[in-house]
Structure formats: structure tokens, C-alpha cells
Amino acid sequence: MMQHPIKAPSPKIVRTAVLLPLLLSCISVFTSCRGNKEKPRDKKPNIVLINIDDLGYKDLGFMGSTYYETPHLDALAKEGMVFLRAYAGASNCAPSRACLLSGLNTPRHGVYTVSPSDRGNAKTRKLIPIKNTPHLNDTLYTLPQMLKSAGYVTGSFGKWHVGHDPKPQGIDVNVGGSSKGNPGRNGYFSPYNIDNITDGKRGEYLTDRLTQEALSFIETHKDTTFFLYMPYYTVHTPIMGKKELVERFRGKKGEKGQNRPDYAAMVYAMDQNVGRLMHALRQYGLEENTLVIFTSDNGGIRAISGQDPLRAGKGSYYEGGIRVPLVIKWPKKIEPQSVCSVPVSNLDFYPTLQHIAQPRKKADFLDGVDLAPLFTTGSIADRELYFHFPIYLQQYDGIKDQGRDPLFRTRPGSVIISGHWKLHEYFEDGALELYDLSEDIGETSNLAQENPEKTKELYEKLKKWRARTQAPVPTEPNSAYDADFRPYP
Structure with missing residues (x-):
């Protein structure tokens, strides 16, 4: 179904009532990127940015999976624009999030991985790698800080990972965020292992809890202008689904590389919680003036969930490691059921939101580009990633x-x-x-x-x-390297 989803001769967006997986087989007919040209309203939109952890490009119904069930996200995809060539700024979580939140590519902030940078057996590494910077420097002007300058109340619910405390980096309300990159052993059920959260009732599911905290934030700030950042810990390891949802998928026939009931349960719970967020926006009359971005921080772990036809997965710079799902919904600005094959990056979120928010203080420099023209005129200038x-x-x-x-x-x-x-x-x-x-x-x-x-x-x-x-390139030979060493029999 998705053997060649980017055969188009040029970038384009189309709209259709047909299910998106069926679209991907006929992508070659796309000829232009066009959205709604309505003039913007005076009131700045609320912004909801949902950043799932380790969710693969093919791990959603609207991206072609027949095993995972994502009805709420499939609906969101029909209501907005789906990007078929969306890329994370890096292939694993810390550098990707650093790119998204700073608007700067990895050489400019120095976050290349989750420390250290010399992973793997020393005898198999020919070079001394460049030293990694674990977190964003507090001197960098972050996306949340920019939005605060534009009058937004900012909240983050989940995995921060680019600093010890999100508040000095622009977050007003933080639940669950610190330097920790995963929920820890058995960490998806209360009592929790992460910071900046109180334990709920024993057995409470972390994904549900983070959503509940976000719903409270929406209710409290529904009469203001807010930025809601939802960097869920899910679907990062440990793979832990709610028992009843694991059972839901235990008897379901899988497909190549996508057949784990426990992982499917995590994806389903994630989808349910995104549905709760979208329902709250409708409930409080906020949907029409809220821009929603849904994406993943990097590709999926191939040993957990196959990403065919993409090669490799998280941690690799083949397509499976950096190509990610992306949906942007903005009522009356982006026409529903739009599909775009323009290559874009999570580095583009910052300049796009800065253009929309018009803050008092703008970033001095950003590596991405403003994607707003894709929503109106239908194109952006050609550029490299x-x-x-x-x-x-x-x-x-x-x-x-x-x-x-x-x-x-x-x-x-x-x-x-x-x-x-x-x-x-x-x-x-x-x-x-x-x-x-x-x-x-x-x-x-x-x-x-x-x-x-x-x-x-x-x-x-x-x-x-x-x-x-000024990207650093490693050149120093590793004296421990042994060309004859065989780590496996």
C-alpha cells in the first residue's frame, strides 16, 4: 500500500474524502500544495503541540497500518494536513527535541544524542566521537520563551529531556518534565519514577494522567491564549500497555513487523488520549481558534514495530530513523483532507509559530523555515535538509x-x-x-x-x-579499535 509514497515530480498537497492509506498509492497525481486563503483572524490561535516518543512513521492507521488502531488520529488527519515527507531534526529523542525547542540544527546546540556519544564496544569504533552536550544551554531562546513573549501561557505535560527544569526554559506549568528521558522500570503505572508529578492511585496509567493534567490546564486557561506542549513519554520503552488493551490486541492478526499486543495497546491508549484533548477543545469552544500539531520525535524502534518500506529505525539516519508522522490542523486556515509531499522538518515549527504569534521578541536566528505559505499559497522555496x-x-x-x-x-x-x-x-x-x-x-x-x-x-x-x-567532524583515531575483533561468534 505504501511502497512508493513520494513519486511526485514536485511537492504538492491535495484534498480528498478517500482514506489516506489509499491516497498513498496514487501520490503521483499530486501537482500542487494548496490550502485555504482566508485572511487570519485578529485573535492569536491557541497552540497544541503533541510530540509522541518513538512513534514510527507507519504506526498509525492513516499512515497505512492495519494492525494498530488510531481512530481519533485518523479523524484528526482528515481534519487537517498530512505531511508525507516530515523529518525529525535528529534520529533520537534528546537532539530531536533540542532542535524542535530551539529551532537550531544540532551543530548549533551540540546535542547529538543521549549522553554519552561513545556508545557501543570501544574495539569496534575507529574514531573518537565528538563530545556530546546533554542539554540545551539556558542562554538559547526557546520556542516556549518566544511564545511567552507573544502573550501565551505555556504548559508542558510529559517528557522535557533538554534540561533539568523546563521553567527557566519558558514553561509556566510543568507536570512530569525534567532531564529524564523515559519513565523507568515499570514506570507507566503509578507509583511513578519521573519527576515533578505526584503519584496517583496505584495502577493509574501515566499517559492518562498526563492528559488529565493537560485538560485541567485547558480549563484553567480557556479564556487566555495558551501553548500546550504534550511530549508524552509513550510509546518509549518499557513497552507497557493497560491489561485490558493488551487483551484487545492479543487475538488480532498482525502484519510484518507489527504484531505486538503490548505495543499496540500503548498506541491505542495514546490515540484515546489525543481524542480526549480534541474533545476538550470542542467542549470549551476553542477548536476553531486552535492550531494542532501532531508528530513524533524520531522513527520507531524497528525491533518493536516494523516500518516497511522504510529502512532502519530510531537512531539511524536512513528514512526509518528520521521520517516521522506529521499532521497540522488549523480550522479555516488549512483545508481538511489535505496531503503534502513537501519535505519539512521539526526545525520548521519554531519559525512557523513565530510568524503566527508575532512576539515582541523574536529569535535572532533559526535554521528552519516558515511553513505558513503551505497553508495559503501552497509552496515554499526549495531548500535542503x-x-x-x-x-x-x-x-x-x-x-x-x-x-x-x-x-x-x-x-x-x-x-x-x-x-x-x-x-x-x-x-x-x-x-x-x-x-x-x-x-x-x-x-x-x-x-x-x-x-x-x-x-x-x-x-x-x-x-x-x-x-x-561549524559542525565538528571527528578525526582522532581510537587507539582501542581492533580491526580483527569480532563481538559475535
Whole structure:
């Protein structure tokens, strides 16, 4: 059903009453990105940004899954614009969230991974990786700080992960957020292991609780202008679903790589809670003037949930690690049932929201672009997307990860996406991999030797971008490296 969802000759948006999975098989008919051209209202919109943790590109009904059940999100997709080529700023949670909240690419804030950067067996690493910065520097002007400057009340409910305390970074109301990146052992049921939350009744489900706290925030601030950030801990490990929901999926037939009842239960609970948030907006008469963004911080873990036809998953810079689901709903600004194949990034959220909010103090510099023209005129200027990861991330499940080798999800390198072309560069051996995503979304056929002109063109752009951003490249050999070492029999 989704073998080649980006075959279009140019970026485009269309509207249809047909279910989105059926759309993906006929994406080649898209010819333009067009939205509603109605003039903006005077009152600034409320903003709800839902950022799910480790949710894969294919882990939703409207993105083609027949195993997971996401009725509320399928409805949201029909009410807004679905982006088929949406990318996280990085392939795992800390750097992706740092990109989203700062509007800056990884070389500018230095958050490349969840520390440390020298993951995996030292004998299998050829280079000394660049040292990682664990959190955003407090001197950076964050998205919530910008929105506060525009008069927004800001609340975050869930995983913050880019600092010890969200409040100095622009959050007025924080529940559950700190430097912690996951809920910990057995952490989805009360009593909880995370910070800045009181325990509920024993057995209370964390995803439900965070939503309840957010609903209270909406009720309290319904007569103001608010920014609600929902960085749920779900569906990050440990994989823990509510018992009755696990049973719901236990007898359901799965599909290749998507057949775990406990994970399906987490996805279903997440969907139910998004539905609760959307219901509250309608209940309080806020829906018409609320912009909703739904996305994931990176690709899914392939050993838990398959992402075919995308290659690899979380921690990799193949498509399965960085391509994410994205829906934006904004009544009377974005026409319902719109689908867009323009490549976009979570780096674009900050400039888009800044354009809409018109704060007193704007960010001095942002790496993304304003996506608002996609909602009106239907296009944005052509540009490249860049990714930089001068670090190592060890494997989850060897061959199943579909990495460049079974030892690592990521070895040090950089990536450029330019139109339908994608180039990987690896710093250990200087290798280049070129893929035509319009014909090979699974990145199976390296065209670097076959198409040296395009390879050179993208490589030169990539080097110039690194120079502009002062992106650090590891060059120091690792003395512990052993070319003859075999970690497996």
C-alpha cells in the first residue's frame, strides 16, 4: 500500500474524502500544495503541540497500518494536513527535541544524542566521537520563551529531556518534565519514577494522567491564549500497555513487523488520549481558534514495530530513523483532507509559530523555515535538509535494525536531502551513499558510483553547510579499535 509514497515530480498537497492509506498509492497525481486563503483572524490561535516518543512513521492507521488502531488520529488527519515527507531534526529523542525547542540544527546546540556519544564496544569504533552536550544551554531562546513573549501561557505535560527544569526554559506549568528521558522500570503505572508529578492511585496509567493534567490546564486557561506542549513519554520503552488493551490486541492478526499486543495497546491508549484533548477543545469552544500539531520525535524502534518500506529505525539516519508522522490542523486556515509531499522538518515549527504569534521578541536566528505559505499559497522555496551526527549509537537488534552494519544504528557522518535525492557521508571511511527516494524509498540501491555528478553536487553542498555551521567532524583515531575483533561468534 505504501511502497512508493513520494513519486511526485514536485511537492504538492491535495484534498480528498478517500482514506489516506489509499491516497498513498496514487501520490503521483499530486501537482500542487494548496490550502485555504482566508485572511487570519485578529485573535492569536491557541497552540497544541503533541510530540509522541518513538512513534514510527507507519504506526498509525492513516499512515497505512492495519494492525494498530488510531481512530481519533485518523479523524484528526482528515481534519487537517498530512505531511508525507516530515523529518525529525535528529534520529533520537534528546537532539530531536533540542532542535524542535530551539529551532537550531544540532551543530548549533551540540546535542547529538543521549549522553554519552561513545556508545557501543570501544574495539569496534575507529574514531573518537565528538563530545556530546546533554542539554540545551539556558542562554538559547526557546520556542516556549518566544511564545511567552507573544502573550501565551505555556504548559508542558510529559517528557522535557533538554534540561533539568523546563521553567527557566519558558514553561509556566510543568507536570512530569525534567532531564529524564523515559519513565523507568515499570514506570507507566503509578507509583511513578519521573519527576515533578505526584503519584496517583496505584495502577493509574501515566499517559492518562498526563492528559488529565493537560485538560485541567485547558480549563484553567480557556479564556487566555495558551501553548500546550504534550511530549508524552509513550510509546518509549518499557513497552507497557493497560491489561485490558493488551487483551484487545492479543487475538488480532498482525502484519510484518507489527504484531505486538503490548505495543499496540500503548498506541491505542495514546490515540484515546489525543481524542480526549480534541474533545476538550470542542467542549470549551476553542477548536476553531486552535492550531494542532501532531508528530513524533524520531522513527520507531524497528525491533518493536516494523516500518516497511522504510529502512532502519530510531537512531539511524536512513528514512526509518528520521521520517516521522506529521499532521497540522488549523480550522479555516488549512483545508481538511489535505496531503503534502513537501519535505519539512521539526526545525520548521519554531519559525512557523513565530510568524503566527508575532512576539515582541523574536529569535535572532533559526535554521528552519516558515511553513505558513503551505497553508495559503501552497509552496515554499526549495531548500535542503541537513543532519549531522558525529557520534556512535550501538545496535538494538543487529540485522533487524537494518543499519549500515549490525553493530551500530549510527556511525559518525552527515546527511543531506535535496528534493528526492539523499546523500549519506560516513567519516570513518569516507564512504558516500546516494539514494533516489522517489524510486527507492527503502534506500536499497546506492547510486553514488552510477551517478557521480549528483554525488559530487550534494557532497559539495554538505561540506559547505558544515563549514557554515561549524559542525565538528571527528578525526582522532581510537587507539582501542581492533580491526580483527569480532563481538559475535
